[in-house]
Structures are given as structure tokens and as C-alpha cells.
Amino acid sequence: MTQKTVTAGVILIGDELLSGRTRDTNLSTIARWLEPLGVQVGEARIVADDDDVISETVRAFSDRFDYVFTTGGIGPTHDDITADCIAAAFGLGISERGDAIEMLRERYDLSELNAARRRMARIPDGASLIKNPVSQAPGFQTKNVFTLAGVPSIMRGMLPDIEHRIKGGAKVYSRTVTAKGIGEGDAAAPLVEIEKAYEGVSIGSYPFFNAELRGVNFVARGRDEVVLEEVEGRLRALVAGLME
Amino acid sequence: MTQKTVTAGVILIGDELLSGRTRDTNLSTIARWLEPLGVQVGEARIVADDDDVISETVRAFSDRFDYVFTTGGIGPTHDDITADCIAAAFGLGISERGDAIEMLRERYDLSELNAARRRMARIPDGASLIKNPVSQAPGFQTKNVFTLAGVPSIMRGMLPDIEHRIKGGAKVYSRTVTAKGIGEGDAAAPLVEIEKAYEGVSIGSYPFFNAELRGVNFVARGRDEVVLEEVEGRLRALVAGLME
Numbered sequence: 001m002t003q004k005t006v007t008a009g010v011i012l013i014g015d016e017l018l019s020g021r022t023r024d025t026n027l028s029t030i031a032r033w034l035e036p037l038g039v040q041v042g043e044a045r046i047v048a049d050d051d052d053v054i055s056e057t058v059r060a061f062s063d064r065f066d067y068v069f070t071t072g073g074i075g076p077t078h079d080d081i082t083a084d085c086i087a088a089a090f091g092l093g094i095s096e097r098g099d100a101i102e103m104l105r106e107r108y109d110l111s112e113l114n115a116a117r118r119r120m121a122r123i124p125d126g127a128s129l130i131k132n133p134v135s136q137a138p139g140f141q142t143k144n145v146f147t148l149a150g151v152p153s154i155m156r157g158m159l160p161d162i163e164h165r166i167k168g169g170a171k172v173y174s175r176t177v178t179a180k181g182i183g184e185g186d187a188a189a190p191l192v193e194i195e196k197a198y199e200g201v202s203i204g205s206y207p208f209f210n211a212e213l214r215g216v217n218f219v220a221r222g223r224d225e226v227v228l229e230e231v232e233g234r235l236r237a238l239v240a241g242l243m244e
Numbered sequence: 245m246t247q248k249t250v251t252a253g254v255i256l257i258g259d260e261l262l263s264g265r266t267r268d269t270n271l272s273t274i275a276r277w278l279e280p281l282g283v284q285v286g287e288a289r290i291v292a293d294d295d296d297v298i299s300e301t302v303r304a305f306s307d308r309f310d311y312v313f314t315t316g317g318i319g320p321t322h323d324d325i326t327a328d329c330i331a332a333a334f335g336l337g338i339s340e341r342g343d344a345i346e347m348l349r350e351r352y353d354l355s356e357l358n359a360a361r362r363r364m365a366r367i368p369d370g371a372s373l374i375k376n377p378v379s380q381a382p383g384f385q386t387k388n389v390f391t392l393a394g395v396p397s398i399m400r401g402m403l404p405d406i407e408h409r410i411k412g413g414a415k416v417y418s419r420t421v422t423a424k425g426i427g428e429g430d431a432a433a434p435l436v437e438i439e440k441a442y443e444g445v446s447i448g449s450y451p452f453f454n455a456e457l458r459g460v461n462f463v464a465r466g467r468d469e470v471v472l473e474e475v476e477g478r479l480r481a482l483v484a485g486l487m488e
Binding site: 035195 | 258259260261262263264265266267268269271272273274275276279284285286287288289290291292293297319320321322323324352356358359360361363364378379395397398418427428429430431432433435436439446447448449450451452453463465
């Protein structure tokens with residue numbers, strides 16, 4: 001049984017991420033949520049609040065990946081331009097939708113639903129809404145693109161209403177062996193041998209290095225858990241040998 | 245006196261960032277370090293350990309931005325392919341360099357300098373080295389591309405040897421006004437008015453939202469500190485009005 005690899009692209013939208021003022025956490029949340037569904041993130045881009053760049057990136061990623069996730073830019077202020085960019089990317093119209101207004105009404109009185117907040121109900125034609133149990137303003141799905149909030153707690157709240165829309169592929173499992181106090185360079189040659197011995201397994205070597213601690217995480221990834229178990233044993237033996 | 249806008253692209257390399265196992269912090273470090281030098285990050289991409297994608301991204305960013313920074317993939321193991329990808333991106337040769345070996349010798353005895361560690365001295369032709377005071381293996385500059393380590397403490401250590409190579413442009417300053425307990429939607433219309441009243445100023449609205457706290461950061465960015473001072477006053481008045 002061979003399952004195909006299913007991939008996702010992630011587009012993180014917002015000047016504040018590029019200025020360094022905010023550090024993104026959404027990519028890691030999305031990647032870890034996708035992993036057990038059998039979807040691997042193939043690339044992520046952090047783009048400015050720029051119409052053309054957002055639209056072009058959405059279009060390119062929609063062609064290149066099975067699924068695309070965007071985060072950010074769907075609030076009520078003038079710098080929230082993602083919905084319009086998604087519509088432009090696919091040549092779709094965009095307008096205020098009754099079902100989205102209903103969702104906003106769970107949160108806002110009619111008096112609070114000013115023009116700015118109504119903008120959060122502007123949805124590209126044909127998109128299906130994604131529920132937002134945290135702050136109500138919905139995300140939406142346009143073709144294979146899921147458009148989510150940027151605030152991490154709100155973004156996380158939208159994921160449950162996406163799960164049933166995802167058709168995953170082969171699950172990729174990973175095993176990590178941590179080696180404290182050894183140098184990556186001493187493990188390099190045997191690592192290649194181990195990787196070569198097990199088809200379909202890739203091994204990454206991730207050093208850490210700070211005032212207190214120096215070492216390496218060896219991460220083996222593959223689709224067959226039985227094989228990975230064996231690889232983990234080899235890695236443990238390698239580390240034990242280097243520590244002698 | 246009008247100074248031009250100088251931009252940078254950042255390429256974060258590594259499967260571990262896309263799997264969500266590691267959260268990047270280098271983008272924010274680089275962006276904040278560039279800001280006072282008068283360089284703004286225009287886009288960042290997080291790419292897999294894939295030769296073609298890395299080379300193409302480097303080539304595209306080198307054309308599009310004044311400076312490019314790559315992080316990750318310059319260690320001694322088989323998954324460290326960045327140097328080769330940079331060489332391929334520009335059609336350059338690559339070979340072990342004596343000056344890079346000298347740097348490694350500060351850390352390693354000849355007996356420790358095995359084939360894997362010597363790989364860290366493979367540098368694209370014509371590149372100039374970037375000192376690494378933390379773990380000695382150098383980064384390097386190829387045209388307008390700076391190739392740095394992925395481990396945050398090592399990456400940070402390389403920045404001082406880059407500063408003198410950067411010709412920055414107009415500095416962008418920012419002022420932040422935090423409003424706790426107000427809704428973004430109530431500020432949306434006046435925000436647009438304030439932004440329109442001050443040419444060259446852009447205002448971002450960044451909500452935060454968690455169990456304890458709800459509110460918005462309004463961030464005004466621009467090149468003229470005197471103007472920004474005035475904008476900050478307007479934003480404070482707006483927030484005070486909304487809190488009444």
C-alpha cells in the first residue's frame with residue numbers, strides 16, 4: 001500500500017512579522033496539527049501587507065501544494081486586506097455575506113456592527129465559511145486555500161472546522177535521539193551510512209549550542225514505524241559509541 | 245534629503261522549521277538588527293532542505309532585494325547543503341578554502357578535523373568569509389547574499405562582522421500605542437483618518453486576545469520622528485476617547 005505525499009504551503013501575512021516585532025507561532029501550530037492528518041508543510045512564506053505579493057503567493061501556492069493556509073489580515077481595520085487578495089488571486093468577486101453577518105451577530109449588537117466590523121463579513125464568492133468559536137468573525141475556504149486569523153488563539157480555534165475538509169496522505173513519523181556533549185562532525189559519516197541503509201528514512205542533524213548546553217538532536221523521519229524503531233536503535237548505539 | 249528604501253530578504257532553511265519541531269527566532273533577530281541600519285525586511289521564506297528550491301529562492305531574492313540573509317544548513321552533516329546551493333544559484337565553483345580551514349583550526353585539532361568538519365570550509369568561489377566567534381566555522385558573503393548559521397546563538401555571533409558591509413537607507417522609526425480592553429472595530433475609521441493626515445506614515449493595528457487580556461497595539465511607522473511624535477499623540481487621544 002503506497003500512499004501519496006500530501007503537502008501544504010503556509011502564508012503568514014503581516015508587516016509586524018517582518019519588522020521582527022512579533023514572532024510567528026502559527027506555522028509550528030499548523031505543521032504539528034497537520035502531521036497526524038498526513039499532510040506535510042512544504043514551504044512557508046512571510047509576506048508584507050502588500051496586495052500584489054499576497055495574491056501572487058496565494059496563486060502560486062494553490063497550484064503547487066494540495067492545501068494552502070493563510071494567517072493574518074482578516075480583521076476590521078484598513079490593513080486587513082487578505083480577503084480581497086484571495087478574491088483577486090482567483091478572479092472572484094467579493095461581497096458581504098448574510099451567513100457571515102449572522103456569525104458576527106453572536107458577538108456584536110447591531111449598534112456595534114459598524115462599517116469596519118461588517119468588513120469581516122466580506123467573503124470571496126463561492127467560499128465556504130470556517131467557524132471561529134473564539135471571536136466569531138469567520139475564516140473561509142476558497143478552493144484549496146484556508147484563510148485564518150493571525151492572532152494565535154483565534155487561529156487555533158478555527159482548526160477543528162477544517163479537519164474534516166482535509167484528505168491526508170501518508171503519515172510521516174519521527175523519532176528523535178538527543179546527544180548531549182558530542183560534536184555533530186563526529187557523527188556525520190555514520191549518519192550517512194544509517195540513512196543509506198534504510199530506504200524511505202531521512203535523518204536530520206540539529207545542533208544546539210548555548211551557554212549551558214551543547215549537543216545534537218538526530219531526527220529520523222519516515223513512513224514505517226517499525227523501520228523507524230530500528231533506526232532509532234542505530235542512532236542510540238551511535239551516540240553511545242561517541243560518548244565513550 | 246530623500247533616502248532610498250533599502251530592503252532585505254531572509255531565507256530560513258531547514259525541514260525542522262517546516263515540521264514545526266523548531267520555531268524560528270532568527271527572522272526577528274535579523275529584522276531588529278537591520279532596523280537601525282536602515283534596512284527593512286521585505287519578505288522571508290522558510291524552505292525545506294531541497295537543493296533546487298534553495299538555489300532558486302536565493303537567485304530570486306538576490307535580484308529582488310538589496311541584501312539577502314540565509315540561515316541554516318552550513319554544518320558538517322549530510323543535510324547541510326546550503327553552501328553548494330549558493331554556489332549553484334550563481335553558477336560558481338566551490339572548494340575547500342585555506343582561510344576557512346584556519347578558522348576551524350582555532351577550534352579543532354588536526355585529528356578532529358575529519359572529512360565532515362572539513363566540509364564546513366567549502367566556500368563558493370569569490371565569497372568573503374564571515375567570522376564566527378561562537379563556534380568558528382565561518383559564514384560567507386556571495387554577492388549580496390550573507391550565509392549564516394541556523395543555531396540562533398551562532399547566527400547572532402556572526403552579525404557584527406556583517407555590519408560594516410551594509411549600506412543602509414532611510415531609517416524607519418515606529419511608535420506603539422497599546423489599548424487594553426477596546427475593540428479594533430471601533431478604532432478602524434479614525435485610524436484611516438489619522439493615517440491619511442500624515443503622508444509617509446503607515447499605521448498597523450495588531451489585536452491581541454487571550455484568556456486574560458484583549459486589546460490592540462497600534463503601530464505607526466515612518467521616517468520622520470517629529471511627525472511620528474504627533475501621530476502618537478493622535479493615537480493616544482483616539483484610545484482615550486474609546487475608553488471613556
